[in-house]
Amino acid sequence: MNPGERKKKLGLIVNPLAGIGGRVGLKGSDGIETVKKAFAMGAEIISPQRAMETLQDIYPFKDEFDLFTYPKGMGEDEAKACGFSPIVLGEIVPDQTSAEDTKSAARKMVDLEIDLILFVGGDGTARDIYEAIGDKATVLGIPSGVKIHSSVYAVNPHRASELIKMFLKGSAPVREMEVMDIDEDLFRKGQVSARLYGYLQVPHEKGLIQSAKSASLGAGNNRTIAEAVVDGMNDDYYILGPGTTVKAIGDELKIEKTLLGVDVIYRKQLIGKDLNEQQLLGLIEGKNAKIVVTIIGGQGYIFGRGNQQISPRVIRKVGKQNLIVIATKNKLLSLKGPLLVDTGDSECDNYLSGYIRVITGYNEESVWKIEC
Amino acid sequence: MTKTNSKTTKYQYQEYADIDTGYQALRWHEPVIYELSRKGSRNEIIPNAEKEIQVKVGDITKKIPKKICRKTPAALPELSEPEVMRHYLRLSQETFGYDSGVNIGLGTCTMKYSPKLNDQLAKLPSIAYLHPLQPEETFQGLLEIMYDLRTWLCELSGMDEFSFLPRGGGHSVYTNACIMRAYHRANGNLHKNEVITCAVSHPCNAGCPSTAGFKVIELHPNKNTGDIGLDQLEAVVSDRTAGLFLTAPYDTGVFDSQLGEYAKLIHSYGGLVALDQANFNGVMTRMRAGDIGADLMHFNLHKTFSTPHGSAGPGAGAIGVKKELREYLPAPLLEFDGSQYHLNYNLPKTIGKTGVFYGVIINVLKAYAWIMSMGEQGLREASEWAVINNNYLIKKMLEVRGVDIAWPNRRKLQEARFHLQKMKEETGIGSAEVNLRIADFGIQTFFESHEPVIIPEPVTPEASEAASKEDLDRFVEAFHQISKEAYSNPEIIRTAPHHCTIHQTNLEPLLDSKRTKVTWRAYQKRGLS
Numbered sequence A: 001m002n003p004g005e006r007k008k009k010l011g012l013i014v015n016p017l018a019g020i021g022g023r024v025g026l027k028g029s030d031g032i033e034t035v036k037k038a039f040a041m042g043a044e045i046i047s048p049q050r051a052m053e054t055l056q057d058i059y060p061f062k063d064e065f066d067l068f069t070y071p072k073g074m075g076e077d078e079a080k081a082c083g084f085s086p087i088v089l090g091e092i093v094p095d096q097t098s099a100e101d102t103k104s105a106a107r108k109m110v111d112l113e114i115d116l117i118l119f120v121g122g123d124g125t126a127r128d129i130y131e132a133i134g135d136k137a138t139v140l141g142i143p144s145g146v147k148i149h150s151s152v153y154a155v156n157p158h159r160a161s162e163l164i165k166m167f168l169k170g171s172a173p174v175r176e177m178e179v180m181d182i183d184e185d186l187f188r189k190g191q192v193s194a195r196l197y198g199y200l201q202v203p204h205e206k207g208l209i210q211s212a213k214s215a216s217l218g219a220g221n222n223r224t225i226a227e228a229v230v231d232g233m234n235d236d237y238y239i240l241g242p243g244t245t246v247k248a249i250g251d252e253l254k255i256e257k258t259l260l261g262v263d264v265i266y267r268k269q270l271i272g273k274d275l276n277e278q279q280l281l282g283l284i285e286g287k288n289a290k291i292v293v294t295i296i297g298g299q300g301y302i303f304g305r306g307n308q309q310i311s312p313r314v315i316r317k318v319g320k321q322n323l324i325v326i327a328t329k330n331k332l333l334s335l336k337g338p339l340l341v342d343t344g345d346s347e348c349d350n351y352l353s354g355y356i357r358v359i360t361g362y363n364e365e366s367v368w369k370i371e372c
Numbered sequence B: 001m002t003k004t005n006s007k008t009t010k011y012q013y014q015e016y017a018d019i020d021t022g023y024q025a026l027r028w029h030e031p032v033i034y035e036l037s038r039k040g041s042r043n044e045i046i047p048n049a050e051k052e053i054q055v056k057v058g059d060i061t062k063k064i065p066k067k068i069c070r071k072t073p074a075a076l077p078e079l080s081e082p083e084v085m086r087h088y089l090r091l092s093q094e095t096f097g098y099d100s101g102v103n104i105g106l107g108t109c110t111m112k113y114s115p116k117l118n119d120q121l122a123k124l125p126s127i128a129y130l131h132p133l134q135p136e137e138t139f140q141g142l143l144e145i146m147y148d149l150r151t152w153l154c155e156l157s158g159m160d161e162f163s164f165l166p167r168g169g170g171h172s173v174y175t176n177a178c179i180m181r182a183y184h185r186a187n188g189n190l191h192k193n194e195v196i197t198c199a200v201s202h203p204c205n206a207g208c209p210s211t212a213g214f215k216v217i218e219l220h221p222n223k224n225t226g227d228i229g230l231d232q233l234e235a236v237v238s239d240r241t242a243g244l245f246l247t248a249p250y251d252t253g254v255f256d257s258q259l260g261e262y263a264k265l266i267h268s269y270g271g272l273v274a275l276d277q278a279n280f281n282g283v284m285t286r287m288r289a290g291d292i293g294a295d296l297m298h299f300n301l302h303k304t305f306s307t308p309h310g311s312a313g314p315g316a317g318a319i320g321v322k323k324e325l326r327e328y329l330p331a332p333l334l335e336f337d338g339s340q341y342h343l344n345y346n347l348p349k350t351i352g353k354t355g356v357f358y359g360v361i362i363n364v365l366k367a368y369a370w371i372m373s374m375g376e377q378g379l380r381e382a383s384e385w386a387v388i389n390n391n392y393l394i395k396k397m398l399e400v401r402g403v404d405i406a407w408p409n410r411r412k413l414q415e416a417r418f419h420l421q422k423m424k425e426e427t428g429i430g431s432a433e434v435n436l437r438i439a440d441f442g443i444q445t446f447f448e449s450h451e452p453v454i455i456p457e458p459v460t461p462e463a464s465e466a467a468s469k470e471d472l473d474r475f476v477e478a479f480h481q482i483s484k485e486a487y488s489n490p491e492i493i494r495t496a497p498h499h500c501t502i503h504q505t506n507l508e509p510l511l512d513s514k515r516t517k518v519t520w521r522a523y524q525k526r527g528l529s
């Protein structure tokens, strides 16, 4: 730490109930009924363990930050067990914590200008954090829940520790990552339907090393990608999917594109906002149309996660040749595998499979394989 | 005078510095030369010329045009001759290179040993005193050397004409992109504006065509074979395709098995194929770009041909083209009429001049000397040794805990892409950290990867034919020790290097051009901020 620099503040919020459903075969643990059922089936609490794995890793650096947390099982117990003397905020009723506690913890930490809020949980926890504070703070998830669709989580608790260390050193830049969740009732019946809820500010490891030999990538950003799309526009109808990458097209055209919805533009004017499948089909009936979508960070989905409005019927009507996929190179390179589609219609998924050009900057495209 | 590091403070990580690595660099704490300056210190004064000469020549300072004369004396540091000698000798002792340690880390750079004999030839006074503006009939010998080298490179590459004008590999690819553009324009094919390349080619294969105005489409290697595959190329090739730019072999040491098929496909759409053979070391005399359908290609003389890449002198690219593209080459072209060598500037379709004069002559001379001393058989053997050395290295490296290789089932030529993903996962130590530690063993830091980094935690060494078995073993041994440290006490690595001239430095400010002061004057004016 340089002289004059203030000590960093780290926050810790543990959702003590996260992940308990999974061990007993229930998918997810949202809702008091599920939690009760899980306990009845002998579920064990795993999130404290996950929190402690990270805490142990960062213990040697404890003098570089102050640790703020919530009482008892929401962080205090874990922190103390690892040798920290945390500053404990708020009050809770032990063993009866709920989403409200997570939210108020997050809000309090924003008020205290915490530099990095760590939270341990699953997609539900990420949603709670998002609802409480949006983009008002930098956060990082330590995964504990069984199902994680959100990109706001580190791969595992140890990777989280690495990121925290880099963040403390000032060498982990922050970017927007997706908060996703699926409808748990449907999921327990075997149906997957994930929604995009919003974005959180998350630090990330620079995937691209700055070695002496390799100059900076100078990769395209959302803005140059948007310019490329806009310059290529003709008189077709453009169905714009959700996400910040696509929203930048709206910014480029100076129109109010919804962040999470599917909008349609025609001749660079917005003609429909936050549309559903029927409305989309109605608008493009008998017209030439194009679809512009981006990928879900970390996962690679281009259809079937967060943009179900663009249904197999819409996709077929528009045609694969009119599909425009856009993403920054960083986003593509942080994927573990190919691009994915899961439209709920395997024929449509097959139809979409194969190589596709992804626009990654102005005059710059990258070829990726779509699999299903 | 600014205080340098105080020698009395104890090194923070002394216990790690005490670990024996078989190497300790010199550490001089040498100040910047301006800080050593003392008013009035000087060298011996050069005596005045004899009267007679003075009278004949007159005041030579008067002969210097007014507008280029400085008004105030230059702000040079004032030191005595021995002080200057000592200063620069010390700095030289703090450098690291092939002459001082194991230097097989820098894959894709071919940092192989360059015989001193070739350096000597390039340094001959008869070369140094030539002036590029002399009439061509007065340096026919040099032109003959250049013409011979041109002929040999044509032979090695299967191309019809060569130019030595580009100043490096990137410049060569840019020049080739300009030739490609000129060719399509001349044929009225203005719609051909897309260039295809791939993520395991050197990034200049994407960057240079982009600078030349093309849209660039980047393919990815198949995760099983390491090739890009005909199916992927078929999915993107079209009437808009201007050409294909690929490195061969790839940066991963994989030689794409379908290059010939790609060339046919690209040609069937009216496109051209440009191969980047900057690193030709593993395939010398064994494959010719021209034979597998390349229309343009380049060598880096400062890699394969006896000049190390980087720091040891200027670069020099040599571009080769098929005869259909000869007229687009940059001027001048070397020609021989049976008795005299000429520099031909009369090229109506040339893309123009891409650099002053005729290229980087000392590299041309070293390449000439090297090929002469090796002969065809020697080149063939050298490429064999480059590949054998690399495959020995692969075998040994894979015995190191936490080290894996990308495309394990694929044969590699002169280099390979290892990775430390498992080590990173298990210990938090990845390639960047190991790279700082390896310098403690008297081993050149290794090249990680070009961008885009598609294999995380990459390590790309290149043995070349010049490495001895002892050097290779030492490299692997160091990796074994570092791996042990990663799994037992990663702090040793995180705080490395401990045996080098300087300990860890924060490089972050260097990446910020606004904060970097590259001259003493800028530092005096604005200080370090």
Ligand SMILES: Cc1ncc(COP(=O)(O)O)c(C=O)c1O
Pocket (backbone or CB within 6 Å): B108, B109, B167, B168, B169, B170, B171, B201, B202, B204, B247, B276, B277, B278, B279, B300, B315
């Ligand atoms: C395959 C390849 N092509 C091109 C280059 C660029 O060469 P240069 O550094 O001389 O511009 C390099 C070296 O860095 C390379 O490895």
